[in-house]
Amino acid sequence: MMNGKRTTRAMASPTIQLMLLALSSGICSPAHAFQPLMAHRAQIRRASDIRWNIDTMNLNRTSRLYGVVQDIESQAKMAADTWSIEVTSFLEPDVAKKVDELFQDRADVVAFRVVGGRRMPSASETISSGEGRRSRFVFVHPELGLDIGTAESEYCTVILVENVNLKASNTLPNALAGIGVNLDQVGDIVVTDNSTVYMVVDPTVAKQCLRLLSKELVGVGISLSLVDEHEFMPDGEIQEMKLSRILERKMDRKKYEKGYVQFS
Incomplete structure (x- = not known):
């Protein structure tokens, strides 16, 4: 009470109290303490933006698929018109x-x-015994x-890799890209156990x-050999044909540099 008059002290809000406590204890500076709260929150993407990104990805994928099919149609026409044999990639x-x-x-x-x-x-996403995932025409x-x-025998070669330490080695797709x-040029890569792999490749890269x-690869006594064309390839775990991001960027850079040299 001052001069006979009662004064009322306003109570600070909980947010202001926390800011003052942070300042007094030295946890943060005044500049950080009084920043708007929204500055500390993650930005929320609108649902319309997410839908637009998904639609764009689907459109790009459809466009790529259409382009591949068109190229294959051209190969088929070439085979029909010239009485030749044309082969697609895997x-x-x-x-x-x-x-x-x-x-x-x-x-x-005829398309084999x-x-x-x-x-x-x-014929489906589920791979049954005696079936393969990647194919070529x-x-x-x-x-x-x-x-x-x-x-099949002329355009698919099966290679057997033995005594490889798969856990310590680079992935097979990365290893193949590395050479x-x-x-x-690669079909299925099938892992039958921790040290044995079968893989289908284009005959032109078999010797390579x-x-x-x-x-x-990592392993003691690693051996690679051709599998007889009459031998059935065993079942196993089919590896995903995907390169690491680092290797993808490296290969893209090489393609760019090669293209740059060609046009210089």
Whole structure:
């Protein structure tokens, strides 16, 4: 009470009290203590922004798929017009399914879908015994008389890798990329146990794999050998065909540098 008058002391809000306590204890500076609360909160993305990003990703994926299918259609036309044999790269199941549907009733060209290792292409996301995941197409004029067994043996080579320490080694996709093998040239990589791997590759890179791949892997007495074309490839865990981000950036940079040199 001052001069006979009662004064009322206003109580600070809990937020102000916390700020004053932080200042008095030296926890933070005045500049930080009195910053707006929203500055400390995570920014919330609007649902419309999230939907737009998802739609954009789906559109890009559809565009890429359409481009791949168009290129494959050109290969098939070449085989039909020139009575030659055209072979695609190894494809993921979603792309292969579209191609399969496209050439089911074609009379001008035969499309053999092969996976290697005397296996059948999987018809669903679930891989059953005796089925493969990644496949490629061999296009041929009907009059050339090529059969699917010959198509597989000529355009799919199976390599057996033994005595490899998979836990300590680089992933097989990274190791293959490290020796200059493009993943488009690789089919399924099947792990049967901790030290044994079967993989399907394009015959043109088989010797390269046999000669160099062991240098990218860890293990004592690593051996690589060709599997007989009449031998059935065993079941196992199929590895995902994906490179590490670091290696992806490195390869993209090499492609850019190569392109830059070509156009300079």
